[in-house]
Amino acid sequence: MGHQAGATQPPTPHKTIHFCSQCAGPVDLKFVSSEDRWRHICSACSHVHYLNPRNVVGCIVEHEDQVLLCRRGIQPQLGKWTVPAGYMELQESTAEGAARETLEEAGAAVEIVAPYVHFDIPGIGQAYLLFRARLAPPFTFAAQAPESLETRLFPLEDIPWDELAFSAVSLALRYYVEDRRSQSWRMHHGVIRKQAGAGPNDPGSFKLTDYMGLPLGAERIQTQA
Ligand SMILES: [Zn+2]
Structure with missing residues (x-):
C-alpha cells in the first residue's frame, strides 16, 4: 500500500543541512517513503546526507x-x-x-x-x-x-x-x-x-x-x- 501524504508521515524535522558537501548545491528535506524517514538530499546531485546519533x-x-x-x-x-x-x-x-x-x-x-x-x-x-x-x-x-x-x-x-x-x-x-x-x-x-x-x-x-x-x-x- 502506498504512502498516504499527511496521514502517517512523521512531522517534518528541522532542516539542519543547507548545502551539499559533494557539489555545494542546495539541499532539500525530502520524505523517503521506502525508509519512512525524512532525509537531507541534494537537489543537484541527489547525494543523501545521513544524520546519525x-x-x-x-x-x-x-x-x-x-x-x-x-x-x-x-x-x-x-x-x-x-x-x-x-x-x-x-x-x-x-x-x-x-x-x-x-x-x-x-x-x-x-x-x-x-x-x-x-x-x-x-x-x-x-x-x-x-x-x-x-x-x-x-x-x-x-x-x-x-x-x-x-x-x-x-x-x-x-x-x-x-x-x-x-x-x-x-x-x-x-x-x-x-x-x-x-x-x-x-x-x-x-x-x-x-x-x-x-x-x-x-x-x-x-x-x-x-x-x-x-x-x-x-x-x-x-x-x-
Ligand atoms: Zn550535491
Whole structure:
C-alpha cells in the first residue's frame, strides 16, 4: 500500500543541512517513503546526507574510594559537575576516546578497568558509553581550561547530586554508588527518555526504559589480538 501524504508521515524535522558537501548545491528535506524517514538530499546531485546519533564516551575515574569529577567551564551546563566525557572521534576506539577525554578535561592519565554503562538517549541522538577507570601514574589531575573550571576527587557520600550536569551521568553515578557499596559490579544498559518539555538544563526529568543490569564475573576474560 502506498504512502498516504499527511496521514502517517512523521512531522517534518528541522532542516539542519543547507548545502551539499559533494557539489555545494542546495539541499532539500525530502520524505523517503521506502525508509519512512525524512532525509537531507541534494537537489543537484541527489547525494543523501545521513544524520546519525553520536557516541559520547567517558570515564568514571576511581582513586582511593573516590571518583573524579569536573566542573564544566563551557556550555551547556556551565558550572555543573560531570564525569570527563565527550564525543568520540573518528579513528579511535571507545576506550581510547574515553581515556583521551579524561586527559583533555581532567588532565588525568587513566587505566581502563571495564565498560560500565551504556545509555541511549534517542531524543537527542546520543548514546553514552562510560567506562570504569583507575587513575594511573603519575596520579595527578588538574582542571583543563576552557573545558573545566575545577577537577576534584569526591568521596561517594559527597557527590554533588543536585549539581550534576547530565541525566546520563547522574544515573551512571547512582549505579556506581550502589555497585560499589554492594561490591557486586554490573554492566548497566538502558534508554533515557526525556520527559516532554524537559529542558537541556533539567537533567532530572527523564524515564529509564529497557533497563538491563548484567552481573559481571569476578574475573575479566581478555583476548589479545
Ligand atoms: Zn550535491
